[in-house]
Amino acid sequence: MNQDEPEVIRWQGKFITAKQRGRWEYASRSRGIRAAAILAIDDGHVILVEQYRVPLGRPCLEIPAGLVGDDDGASDESAITAAHRELEEETGYRAETITDLGMFFSSPGMVSEGFSLLRAEGLTRVGEGGGTEGEDITVHRVALKHLAQFVEAKRAAGVGIDVRIAMILMTQKIGENGWLDG
Secondary structure, X not given: OOOOOOEEEEEEOXXXXXXXXXXXXEEEEHHHOEEEEEEEEEOOEEEEEEEEEOOOOEEEEEOOEEEEOOOOOOOOOOHHHHHHHHHHHHHOEEEEEEEEEEEEOOOOOOEOOOEEEEEEEEEXXXXXXXXXXXXXXXXXXXXXXXXXXXXXXXXXXXXXXXXXXXXXXXXXXXOOOOOEOX
């Protein structure tokens, strides 16, 4: 693949753009919007959300997340500001501090979208959550020691599991020598 080949836009919507460079086809966010994904762990529990996802045709279990700068006039919004807003909107929890852990890419072979992974600490429940109108988000507060069983029960019930949950599961399974335990 020649990196100097021109990028061609094949289709563009409000949020998604289909592109091609040489033989390589991929999708990106329109307008340079990126996402903020929030790892909210407090008192031995992780805060997760479940909502219906049209591309999957079923609900999906995820860490809270949202778009950075997607509101009109907010194109300069920081990932930390968006994370504060999205965490409260989706889960009803407010964080005392949010730390940006860096930019990550979940499926770089077909999507150019990246996300800032943020750690939320000092959580206080201030509302019900559930997202904005039409999102219909269910909030789960799951004990980390029971996370694997919770995820398996959701999977057995036909719920999709976001890849970012694997990162939480793997941190529980990696032993001191770097190999997976059990």
